[in-house]
Amino acid sequence: MKLSKYFLPTLREAPQDADNVSVKLMFRAGMIRKLASGIYEWLPLGLRVLQKIENIVRDELNRVDGQEVRLPVIQPKELWMETGRWQVYGKELLRITDRKDSEFCFAPTAEEVITNMVRRDVSSWRQLPLLLYQFGLKFRDEIRPRFGVMRSREFLMKDGYSFHATEEDAQKWYGILYGAYERIFTRCGLTFKPVEADSGPIGGDQSHEFMVIADTGEAEIALCECGYAANTEKAEVSEAPARTADPSKLNAMADVATPGLYTVEDVAKFLKMNKKQFIKTLFFLADGQPVMALVRGDHELNENKLRRFLGVKDLEKAPQHIYEAIAGCPAGFAGPVSIKTRYVAGKDTLPLTKVIADNALKNVFNGVSGANKNDTHTTGINLGRDYTPDAFADIHVAAESDLCPKCANPLVFKRGIEVGQTFKLGTKYSKSLKCNILDEHQKEVPMVMGCYGIGVTRTVAAAIEQGHDDWGIIWPPAIAPFEFSLVSIESEDQAVLDASAQVYAAIQTAGMDALWDERNERPGVKFKDADLIGLPWRIVVSSKTLKDGECEFKRRASKDAARWKLAEVPARLKELKAEIK
């Protein structure tokens, strides 16, 4: 492609609202433009990267017998009512109404549609397993889109779904897809880590997220040298070794006035105590029943863990009036001491059913918590003597100083960008949508499903987060929009032009692509643009090199340039081609 004819509007400055490195560079390099909040246009250069990634994904999925389909982006309400997600999905689901007042949504994902399609035309175990996938625009009406295409509302996702006759087969295929995902992201040239994940509202019992390691990532992951890796939303922790307290050092309980101090932070500062001494008291409604959850002051409660431990479907933070009804005070002053006898029956409240404490509280002595009295906290609280939870469990978000659940060594924390996720769905959707087969015993059973997503647009941003310097992008060759920047220095010099054309043709012959900068621009402009766009390899043809019958070769990632004899170009290109897997 000749650059003079390519629609590539590069910018010297990034738009003001670009809020991270990758989106700034994508704007500047003429890959994307913004149409509205969280909605982007993809220009030719950007699209080429998307297509490169698509092709790698397609290749690896076809290799494991995946079959590509194309599913509607506008989906009828009725299907979403069948699974109950029309209600569950909330405002993130963009709903639209047609001229006949029929309701639809813009696809945020496609479990309903694909399951509907499969139930219609698959009825025998002999037709399974089946792996179907598509590339499709998805829309999720995020409250706050940010970081460019990393968290946009409209995005390109590869969503794949597998259907199985048995649980064993689904499990086997989960492993197959996991392997395919590892190959995909490896081929894309990314440094990534698959981590255990919570399956969230999509459902299912096993899930991994594929995280591109980057400090700017939104997700936090817990890692251990033993190989354990999990999203901190999911990460379990080993219980710290129990300590015993010297009975003579246990204080008596005492109330202290803490007017207007609701947070652990404030009270700790006020009492000049460490947050670890605090017993954070939270109320939840678990399937409508109030429960009390206790975590150490420096910890965050993990709602997923609590929900799983309680074995309930629905868990929500209790509203203020529940605190008032049970503890008799606002949220900031509730505490565990004699809480069960404090319950004050209200018209629309329920008795406290359970008190669950995090394991870490076993090692808190002379703790501080709310006094169940407005503007008051209690000090000197001790487990067993002053309060007794119904159960202990691991219910806090894994954090610094926590221990690995597998080997009990300290966990290490890193940030990552989630570029893909795999789920073992089980029968969640096949049951609600009655996607059944007759098995080999002539019994009607729901199919067992798996689902596998890759955020293609997000992967582009992740690659840039991982590959850039002060001058611009540095593409991994496999997903670069073009392999080469071909720069002709004196673009009106016929000899330079002829030699450039010769190199250009050689690149094409080698099965690769070059962006040929033959504009009538000064060398500086061309080099700056080339660095910005970040194609992995650069070949410069100028009268200077030409008089030795040479051109110049330079990798974007390296400072050093080499000279190539024009005659050896085809052979060199062959070597480079081999670097792309």
Place this chain on the structure above:
RNA sequence: CGGGGCGUGGCUCAGCUGGUAGAGCGCUCGCUUCGGGUGCGAGAGAUCGUGGGUUCAAAUCCCACCGCCCCGACCA
């Protein structure tokens, strides 16, 4: 949804103690220059987010709305 900020050529921004719009970059033309955003000259390009109000006069002051961004909450 709560708090804060911003909307002025394609991009970055100035003008905002009211008097009818400026710069740099980019773009066009000419000359110049030719290995890291060359220099000079000439030009094109703006309903100053929208609507209303105050005023002889509004980009500037007031009100409403819309859009965008940041922090938080929410969600995953």
